[in-house]
Amino acid sequence: MSPLGNIIRKEVKELLTPATFLPIVIMAIVFGSMGNAIGGIEEEMKEKPVIGLINVDNDRFSTLATSILNENAEVVFNSSDIMDKQKGLETLREENGVALIVIQKNFTENILKGVPGEFEVYWVMKGAGITDSISSSIVEDLISLVNTNITKELISTNTSVNATTALTPTFRNETTYFKGKELHGLSPSVISSILSSQSTLVPIIMMMIIIVSGGMVISSMALEKENKTLETLLTLPVKRTSIVAGKIIASAIIGLFLAVIYMLGLGYWMQSMQVTSNVNLADYNLVLSGGDLLLIGLSVFVTLLAALSLCMLLGTFARNYKSAQTLTFPVTLLALLPMFMIMFKDFDTMPLVVKVLLFCIPFSHPMMAPRALLFGDYPLVVSGIVYVSIFALIMISLSVWVFKTDRIITGSTNRFKK
Amino acid sequence: MSVVEVKDLVKKFGSVEAVKGISFTIDKGEIFGLIGPNGAGKTTTLRIISTLLTATSGSVKISGFDLHKNPGEIRKIISYLPEDAGVYKNLTGRGYLEFIANFFNTKQTRDMVSKGIEIADLGERINDRVDTYSKGMKRRLLVGRTLMTNPKLAILDEPTSGLDVINAQEIRRIIKNTTQGGTTVLLSSHNMLEVEFLCDRIALIDDGLIVEEGKPQVLMEKYHASNIEEVFTRVVG
Incomplete structure (x- = not known):
């Protein structure tokens, strides 16, 4: 075999992994489903x-x-x-x-x-x-x-x-x-x-925070492993919960900070794109009260916590920085999916199966919250907050549990299994 | 008085038994060396003692604390230097030592960092970012980090691995000196000369079992060998 052929064979072998293909296959399925949805609109x-x-x-x-x-x-x-x-x-x-x-x-x-x-x-x-x-x-x-x-x-x-x-x-x-x-x-x-111009900003920002902060948590774990600093950290007198919480909180702070910068830019952009409306929503009692804003804030907070906890759990499986990039994919997908679903259909008009799916995706709740609160759908928002909080708690517990097992060091309990 | 008591330690990864029931003790201020070929179970044993891995069976006690029941207490009194340990690249040498010292008693943080800087002996470069350090400088910083906390037990996995002669000698000197402060050392190494120079007692480990244990001089006499390398070859080979 020629030297060129030899290099090509080695490179193809290296790139031909499930980690490379899986995201593309899933993306193709998502686009296919979206194509079907658009076909449905034509019908x-x-x-x-x-x-x-x-x-x-x-x-x-x-x-x-x-x-x-x-x-x-x-x-x-x-x-x-x-x-x-x-x-x-x-x-x-x-x-x-x-x-x-x-x-x-x-x-x-x-x-x-x-x-x-x-x-x-x-x-x-x-x-x-x-x-x-x-x-x-x-x-x-x-x-x-x-x-x-x-x-x-x-x-x-x-x-x-x-x-x-x-x-x-x-x-x-x-x-x-x-x-x-x-x-x-x-x-x-x-x-x-009016509603779409009001509620488009929240899903986009939420999606950005999740993807950016989530990516940071996963990368942080991957870098700890790649740079061989994790072993030292785990033998220091610090609780596993503190390590998990520390990584989550730091990423949340950076994520929120980036979101504010992003929101400012996007806000100005949307303002310039938006057609001036003569409709005063207050005349129709379509305004969010202080309590509503508090609920939205709470929903965003618990969702961010859930997203970062999920990313922390995924991060424990990262072997290095490259594998971390693949692990961010499911999180990105879970953030994009509800954003598109909410843009296309109102939660109330979705088929039951889609409703259940959307409710189960924790990231969809703060995206739905502003519109739901505008029309007084408090049960949906409150139950969403409760569900996402439980989800976050489970993810944090699982992350702490993984940190206490051999998996965090060996990558798998069956590393040497023949 | 024993600082480390390992009894019938077993570690399985799935169907593979990496450590097959080893027992040993280490006395206070002693340097104890685990020597063996690749895959013998040295690193796994050190990782279990340093609370990173859980034992499948057997018991480990460090300064009277049971590893299974009190891993948190054990982490306060041990310091582990992995073979291929890394440093946070965006920190300076000093910043890294401060970061580690902050996990310990806050009243002694400054003293700890000073000791770490003294052991690492990097001069003005201690204030430079770690990603500008050579491999030897990083290892010296890591040794400084490991020993600056005055641990009751320092666990060193291949402490001079990949270092040049000068750096290796310097680190051996530091390790030897550290026992004078009351620290007990458990180390693993491939380097037989290093083991002979450093260790008060050694255990030869092969295929997850301790096949020989004793003082280097005694073992050399027992196997009519002129150095530990010969002992190792005769026992393991």
Whole structure:
């Protein structure tokens, strides 16, 4: 074999390890699942939205509107009596519908007079994730289609209305029902955009803290082993719990410090990207109280503790700095997964299996906490804090236990097993 | 009076028995050497005595403290120098000694560091970062760290491993002197000359068993050997 071939063979042998391939394989699976999820979104976009209709007007343009809506949506409730509104909403909720559209009295007459006709839209919003607002977007598109058709009708029949009304013949008076709140004047898309701009920062920062601090803990353990300093440390008069706690606390301090720097940069960036909203959330009682902020802080703290304890446990398996890089992968994955899941779907609208999975991933709790608290879902946040605290305690106990066993020195109790 | 009492010590790693029931004692102020080929069980024995590994069976007592029951108390009175021990590279020599001294009695921290600096004898370089040190300088710093705490038992695994003649001699001199302060030394070594020079008593270990034990001079006479290397070859070979 030529010298070049000899070197290539040796290098390939060295690189061809499960540690090299496993992260890539898992990443491919994750991307594949995300591709499926996006495929699912496309499917959902093709589906007809479920709506209810109350046509009080029963005239030329309202008939046009109902025919378009009937053709392009699955209408589960139809009425011409305004008193049926409550009944319509109940039917909509039962049928997993998205909106009850009420075409008000004098709709046609007003348009012909040059005054935009009124659509009263009662949205039933299920979640604030990207995929949760698909149906409502389709209904918004259908209302735009109705507008276009009325405009065409006005122009083709040479009706003498002012240009503004001809181009924008209707307006929407919206009310959204979301997580037990009745929000007047807000559509699901507006609520989604407000909530996402509010709650995107927390998952990203949380993910960064976990990955950065977790990486530090694992690397610290790996370096202790690689630099052969661990053996000395373990024979000094210091409790194993102090060694574990010391490493976790130091990484948490650095992690939080880095997070503050990161948050400042990201905050300015997001501020510059954000479209100024005229909606004052305080008007809708959508603000976090001091107690809520305290709960978020507690959730972040216990999650950081859990993440670092898990990393400490993983770090005990690190043989050297190179193997530490591989060990950070599961932590990175566990931090990225809930971030994406929460961005796509609201916890409430997820299938039960996904809900259980998300709840079990300790890092997802501080990511979900701000939105949950905004809508008063205290049981989810408090149970999350309790769960993550228990998880952290178990991880710390396991780390201390590993520190007390031979595994910390030998890497495995069966090192010499044939 | 025995500082170390090892009785029927066994250590298994899975199905492999690395130490197969060894027993020995070391008296106060004595330098006791464990000598044996690679894989004989020397380092495993030292790691058990220094509380790093747990024994499968048997007992170890250090200054009356049972290793199984009181590892915390034992760590206060021992000092272990692993064969390939490292130093935190981002610290200075002085910083490293201070870091270690802080784990002990805070009232004596300054004295400990001064003693460590004196043993390491690195001059002004003690204030330089460790990653600029040569191998010999690092080893001297580690020996300084090991002996500065005035341990009742110093456990030294190949203390002069990989060092040049001058550095090795200096470290041997330091180890010899340390017993005058009442420290007992347990060391392992491949270097037979070193063992002959340093140890009051030695134990030859092979395949996890102590095959011979005694004073170097007595063993040399017993095996009609001119040095410990010959004794070693005759017993183990």
